[in-house]
Amino acid sequence: MFDALRRWRRERVLARAALPDALWNDALARLPFMAIYNDEELARLRDKAVLFLDAKSIVGARGYEVEPLQRVIVAVQACVLVLNLDLSLYDGFENVILYEGEFVPAWEWEDEAGVVHVNDNPLAGEAMQGGPVVLSWADVEASADWETAGMNLVIHEFAHKIDMRNGAANGCPPLPADMPEAAWQETLTAAYAHFSNRVACGDATVIDAYASENPAEFFAVLSEVFFAEPALLAYEYADVYQQFAMFYQQDPASRAGLMHEIA
Ligand SMILES: [Zn+2]
Numbered sequence: 087m088f089d090a091l092r093r094w095r096r097e098r099v100l101a102r103a104a105l106p107d108a109l110w111n112d113a114l115a116r117l118p119f120m121a122i123y124n125d126e127e128l129a130r131l132r133d134k135a136v137l138f139l140d141a142k143s144i145v146g147a148r149g150y151e152v153e154p155l156q157r158v159i160v161a162v163q164a165c166v167l168v169l170n171l172d173l174s175l176y177d178g179f180e181n182v183i184l185y186e187g188e189f190v191p192a193w194e195w196e197d198e199a200g201v202v203h204v205n206d207n208p209l210a211g212e213a214m215q216g217g218p219v220v221l222s223w224a225d226v227e228a229s230a231d232w233e234t235a236g237m238n239l240v241i242h243e244f245a246h247k248i249d250m251r252n253g254a255a256n257g258c259p260p261l262p263a264d265m266p267e268a269a270w271q272e273t274l275t276a277a278y279a280h281f282s283n284r285v286a287c288g289d290a291t292v293i294d295a296y297a298s299e300n301p302a303e304f305f306a307v308l309s310e311v312f313f314a315e316p317a318l319l320a321y322e323y324a325d326v327y328q329q330f331a332m333f334y335q336q337d338p339a340s341r342a343g344l345m346h347e348i349a
Pocket residue numbers: 242246302303306
């Protein structure tokens with residue numbers, strides 16, 4: 087009964103809020119890493135994007151006007167992470183807030199001595215537990231193409247959101263029953279130590295050094311690589327790639343490997 091109701095609601099949203107072809111194609115054209123997906127996958131992704139846009143408000147901050155194309159570009163990238171997972175991983179928050187450029191978050195933090203500090207470092211993006219995802223549009227646009235940016239802001243912040251489904255972001259998202267947490271922790275911990283050591287030694291890698299910040303950032307940055315330059319992750323951290331392939335239920339490198347050469 088409940089399932090039937092949910093299905094009915096889903097069909098109603100898909101019919102009512104369908105995306106025009108031109109808008110959809112325009113968004114995909116700006117995201118070159120999406121080229122590996124076939125028509126069946128893109129059709130499912132489009133449905134997820136429609137449901138995502140129905141459930142979330144993507145709004146501009148400080149009078150910034152958000153265009154429909156910007157909303158679709160954010161939705162496509164958010165939904166590629168959950169293409170084969172349940173969209174309910176994004177339950178529990180309602181808004182995606184877009185700033186025109188980098189923004190200074192309003193939050194304060196208290197140090198061990200009890201002194202309250204106001205953060206004044208500008209950010210490109212932020213994912214808040216139980217709250218919105220905040221993005222700088224300039225950085226969304228600049229990181230849409232991995233080839234030129236070497237990063238992907240939207241995937242990064244939504245990977246944090248998935249990580250936060252089972253408590254504060256710690257680099258371990260809610261794993262399905264057939265994925266032992268011990269194997270995940272062992273693989274990710276070893277790779278994180280290895281990567282942090284490379285960064286400390288100045289050992290050049292294309293993977294963003296920010297991944298060495300903490301295990302939560304490691305998960306978010308490597309998720310960017312998994313989706314936007316999968317062959318690179320499969321080459322540099324094959325065992326992490328395997329864990330991510332099981333978790334996200336995708337194997338993008340098996341197709342992308344044919345398209346990109348590892349330098
Ligand atoms: Zn982050």
